[in-house]
Amino acid sequence: MCSQASPGYYTYSSEILPATPTPHSSDYIVDESDYLTPANGKPEHLGPKFSNSYIGETWILMRRNFINIRRTPELFLSRLMVLTFMGIMMATMFKNPKDTLQGITNRLSFFIFTVCLFFFSSNDAVPAFIQERFIFIRETSHNAYRASTYTIASLITHMPFLALQALTYAGIVW
Numbered sequence: 001m002c003s004q005a006s007p008g009y010y011t012y013s014s015e016i017l018p019a020t021p022t023p024h025s026s027d028y029i030v031d032e033s034d035y036l037t038p039a040n041g042k043p044e045h046l047g048p049k050f051s052n053s054y055i056g057e058t059w060i061l062m063r064r065n066f067i068n069i070r071r072t073p074e075l076f077l078s079r080l081m082v083l084t085f086m087g088i089m090m091a092t093m094f095k096n097p098k099d100t101l102q103g104i105t106n107r108l109s110f111f112i113f114t115v116c117l118f119f120f121s122s123n124d125a126v127p128a129f130i131q132e133r134f135i136f137i138r139e140t141s142h143n144a145y146r147a148s149t150y151t152i153a154s155l156i157t158h159m160p161f162l163a164l165q166a167l168t169y170a171g172i173v174w
Contacts, residue, residue: 049143057145061153068128069157075128076161079121083165086117087172114169 052060069076094110097103139145 050146051144054146054149057149058153058156061145061149062157065153065157069161072128075124076165079124080165080168082121083117083169084172086121087169090114090117091173110173114173117169118166 050057090110090113094106097106097110136147136150140147140150
């Protein structure tokens with residue numbers, strides 16, 4: 001038996017040539033001074049980290065989200081159709097609840113079914129979310145956009161559509 005490691009396996013980081021991608025590449029710890037350039041012997045920041053302003057980034061991402069929504073209307077329409085059908089069904093199942101213990105149980109059942117409906121009807125957005133996740137990671141890692149502008153832009157662009165779906169469901173079951 002040989003006590004040495006197999007050929008091609010480095011035991012110490014100093015044995016590795018610089019810029020060779022290996023598991024030992026994580027030995028280097030990134031520090032804030034790596035992003036500073038010396039000026040007159042003192043480190044100085046290079047400038048703004050992002051090329052666009054906060055509002056500009058939000059506007060760009062909102063436009064992109066609206067384009068994506070316009071390109072995939074079937075996501076919105078399919079969810080609206082499910083909520084419409086389930087709203088009609090729920091309105092007829094729990095019509096005119098009584099003021100008894102059974103009526104209270106019916107009201108609670110209605111609310112539980114409604115929460116589950118909205119929770120499970122959002123599953124159709126998961127594939128688009130996963131696809132957008134890779135774009136988000138790539139662009140934030142290259143400082144193209146801030147994570148907060150992604151969140152705010154998504155909130156602003158999707159809120160009207162979610163409100164329309166909720167109002168449709170609420171109008172039917174009312």
